[in-house]
Amino acid sequence: SYVLTQPPSVSVAPGQTARITCGGNNIGSKSVHWYQQKPGQAPVLVVYDDSDRPSGIPERFSGSNSGNTATLTISRVEAGDEADYYCQMWDSSSDHYVFGTGTKVTVL
């Protein structure tokens, strides 16, 4: 089955840029989506189709996808961005949906 690998944690100072990677075999050929989850809350979609943002999501959240790595970038990080982040994709070969291992973003 397809595996999506994320770093367990990323630390960033306020105002700086956080980059969260999502590794998978030839992931650049697939559409990758990103979710933010705060403690005790349901996940929230922050980026879909590699780089599109749902309405209401700040422009500070952006995404890219190429080769074997997809990346979620959070610019001008704020304290409210502290959360767990998950990448996700649809594996068309098995009709299964795959989530990444998750990354905890800590704002210093």
Next chain:
Amino acid sequence: EVQLVESGGGLVQPGGSLRLSCAASGFTVSSNYMSWVRQAPGKGLEWVSVIYTGGSAYYPDSVKGRFTISRDNSKNTLYLQMNSLRAEDTAVYYCARGSYPSGYYDYWGQGTLVTVSS
């Protein structure tokens, strides 16, 4: 406004059964594909099932043969029948609305906790 409200969680013994419900409003369940996603305590998200508009359903190996996803169009409600429950099925279960064709989830419920323990 799109809303998803799960119910039916609780404490069940190993080997037991439970049926979760997800009442939808603001859209039609049968016109969208829907999934269940779970999260064990302190762990990451795990996809559990999907049902497409045509009624076909898919599951990961971890629940295949034990879980069944279904929907009641008249009630605009999604269900997850869980049989032969194991301790490792303990998790918060979320229902989510999927977006075709790229497969992202744009709306999620608040989740319902299932605890499998003797």
